């Protein structure tokens with residue numbers, strides 16, 4: 001049997017990766033303890049290391065990015081408050097309504113471009129202080145933007161938004177599930193993000209290939225209740241050093257290589273652009289490729305046609321299809337995909 005025929009190419013998300021041998025070995029060797037008693041040495045090392053990467057006083061390990069973000073929203077707000085974010089924001093669209101469920105807040109949505117907006121737009125949506133308005137207490141942004149197709153923010157615009165936050169007494173949270181991708185793509189540093197935001201969540205299980213884990217960073221004052229909120233959300237873990245060890249391994253081995261994922265995504269985009277059945281391919285800055293088919297092409301059939309060739313992609317709704325490159329998307333898979341796209345008959 002031809003092995004390449006059975007090769008399954010899964011581009012639905014960068015979360016489909018499995019730990020490599022090296023990562024599993026690092027996990028096996030982890031020194032662990034009960035983290036509820038704050039006695040897991042490996043978790044402590046990971047938290048210290050991430051905090052210092054961002055120049056922040058504290059970091060806390062979470063089982064998911066959603067929980068890290070939801071904790072941040074809770075830390076920054078009181079019930080009845082308003083969060084200012086983009087209409088594409090993950091915290092608004094893909095966290096099961098958690099902002100209202102957990103924190104009792106509403107979201108004021110900005111009509112941005114690919115998930116990004118301008119400082120001026122923030123100023124425009126801040127409610128007056130009259131008592132009948134909901135009071136804004138937090139601005140939340142995402143870098144890279146997920147629904148926005150892996151787009152990277154202009155750091156100068158973020159600085160301007162920080163000023164708006166300072167002038168209006170608003171917190172500033174960064175959902176950095178794919179911040180590593182932005183930093184590599186734009187040659188930026190964790191320190192510069194740490195100096196701009198009050199809290200940042202970063203993910204270890206997307207681009208970095210860990211099985212589990214996100215971290216929330218911030219200075220001691222804002223982070224004071226983070227561990228209590230994590231407990232309320234049911235996020236306490238015990239010998240989580242096994243997971244933290246995977247995170248430490250990923251920080252050492254899997255950040256710089258993200259540029260390979262970005263290069264592959266661009267090459268996929270170029271091939272898609274050549275296909276007559278495709279209407280638009282959104283600009284590709286990192287590892288996410290979002291495209292739309294021509295109106296006369298049946299989306300379900302197109303996705304199924306690829307699935308029959310062992311290529312898995314997902315629909316984002318609204319006619320948008322998505323491919324995401326990642327650690328387990330090999331050169332051989334890439335070559336095969338490009339060849340299939342070249343000869344795609346539909």
Ligand SMILES: *Cc1c(COP(=O)(O)O)cnc(C)c1O
Pocket residue numbers: 063064065066067069090091142144145146175177178203214
């Ligand atoms: C995936 C993702 C999250 C949530 O992470 P989970 O670990 O799946 O809960 C948050 N924000 C963005 C932008 C994401 O892409």
